[in-house]
Amino acid sequence: MNIKFGMPKTSLIQMPYVIIQGILGVIYPPRCQICGESFNIFDRRILCEICYNSIKFNTPPFCKRCGKSCSYEDRICESCRVKTCYFDASYSVCIYEGVIRECIHNFKYNGRFSLERFFKNLLIEFAEKYIDMCRYNWLIPVPLHRIRHRERTFNQSAILASYLSKRFNIPVLKNNLLRTRLGKPQVTLPKNKRLKDINNSFKIKRPLLIKDKSVLLIDDVFTTGATVNECSKILKKAGANLVEVLTLARGM
Numbered sequence: 569m570n571i572k573f574g575m576p577k578t579s580l581i582q583m584p585y586v587i588i589q590g591i592l593g594v595i596y597p598p599r600c601q602i603c604g605e606s607f608n609i610f611d612r613r614i615l616c617e618i619c620y621n622s623i624k625f626n627t628p629p630f631c632k633r634c635g636k637s638c639s640y641e642d643r644i645c646e647s648c649r650v651k652t653c654y655f656d657a658s659y660s661v662c663i664y665e666g667v668i669r670e671c672i673h674n675f676k677y678n679g680r681f682s683l684e685r686f687f688k689n690l691l692i693e694f695a696e697k698y699i700d701m702c703r704y705n706w707l708i709p710v711p712l713h714r715i716r717h718r719e720r721t722f723n724q725s726a727i728l729a730s731y732l733s734k735r736f737n738i739p740v741l742k743n744n745l746l747r748t749r750l751g752k753p754q755v756t757l758p759k760n761k762r763l764k765d766i767n768n769s770f771k772i773k774r775p776l777l778i779k780d781k782s783v784l785l786i787d788d789v790f791t792t793g794a795t796v797n798e799c800s801k802i803l804k805k806a807g808a809n810l811v812e813v814l815t816l817a818r819g820m
Contacts, residue, residue, distance in 0.1 A: 601674065601683060602667050614686040615667065624663040626818065628698070634793060635659045636818065653793070654800035655811045660790050660818035661694040668817050672788055676724050687816055688731040695732065695814065703810070705781040706741040707733055710799055711770070713750040728816065729786040738784070744773050745799060766798045772806040779807035790818035 598607040600616040607613060613620075631638035631645040635658035638645045662668045674680040675687070695701055709725035717723055726742065733740045749769040772778060783803055785796055790813065800811040 601680060602670055614683060615671075619667050622666055623668050624665065626660045626663060630659070630698075632657060634790070634818075635813070636820075652797075654797050654804055655785070655813050658790060658793070658796065658813035658815070659694070659699055660815045661690050662817040664789055664791070664817035664819050672724075672817060676720070676788070684727060684731075687728060691728060691732060691814070691816060692735050695736070699814065701732075701736040701738065701784075703782050704738050704784045704812075706778075706783050707738050708741050708745050708783055708785050708799075708803070710785060710787040710795060711743075711745055711747045713747040715750050716747075725787045728788065732784075732786065732814075741777060741783075744777055745803065746771050746773055766794045770799055770802045772802055775806040778803055780809050781807075782810035783808050783812070785811060785813045787813070787815045788817070790815040792819070 598611055598613075599605060600607070600619055601614050602619045603616060605616040605618075607616075626635070627637050629638055629643055630636065631640075631648055632643045633648040633653045633655075634645060636645050636647075640646075664672075671680075671683050671686070675683045707729045709723060709729040711725075712720065712723045726740070729740045732738065747769055748771050785799055785803075787796055790796060796813045796815070800813070803811045
C-alpha cells in the first residue's frame with residue numbers, strides 16, 4: 569500500500585483562500601439576507617432554514633397559459649379565460665410574497681448581488697424539472713428603458729437569462745427587443761392602468777433574427793402579465809413561432 573503523508577497539493581493551493589475566508593468570516597460573519605441570523609464562517613447559504621422554508625413555491629398543475637398553480641380540470645385559470653394572452657405559456661418559480669419578494673427587492677434596488685447564486689439555483693432547478701428547454705432558439709430578457717438601465721446600472725432579467733444560457737447552452741439575444749418608452753414601474757400602478765401604460769413600449773430592432781424562432785422571455789416578476797404580454801405581442805408580430813415566459817416569481 570502506497571501511503572503518502574502530508575497535505576495534498578490541492579489543499580495547499582486552496583489554503584490561502586481558506587485562511588482569508590476564515591478571517592473575513594470572523595470579522596464579517598455570513599448572515600441570512602432576510603432575518604440576519606449568523607451562519608458558520610464557511611457556510612455559503614444565503615437564507616436561514618426558517619426563511620427559506622417560508623418561501624411559497626409555485627407547484628403543478630399549472631394553468632396552461634399563465635403558469636399559475638391551477639386546479640381546474642381543463643387547466644385554464646379564471647383570469648386567462650377572459651383576457652388575451654400573446655405568449656403561448658408562462659412559468660414562474662415562486663409566489664411573489666414574503667421572503668422571495670424581499671429578496672428580489674434587495675437585489676434590484678439595494679444591490680444585493682450575493683443573491684444571484686440563490687436565484688440562479690431556483691431558476692435552473694425549476695427549468696430542469698418542468699420545462700423542455702431544448703425547444704428554444706433564443707433566451708430574451710425583458711429590456712429596461714435606457715434611462716432606467718442607467719439609473720440601476722444593470723438589468724436583473726439579463727442576469728437571470730445569462731445563468732440559464734450557461735446551463736442549457738441557449739444563446740441570449742440582447743439589444744433586439746428594445747424598450748422605447750419610459751413608463752412608470754408596473755408595481756406602482758393599479759391593475760387597470762398597467763396594460764394602458766405598457767402599450768406600444770417595445771420594438772424589435774432586427775425582426776429576421778426572430779422569424780420562425782422559438783423564444784423564452786425572461787423576467788424577474790410576473791404581476792398582471794402586462795409587460796411580458798406586450799413583449800410577446802411584439803415578438804409574434806416579428807414572426808416568432810413560439811413565445812413562452814419564465815419568471816422568478818409571480819403574483820397570486
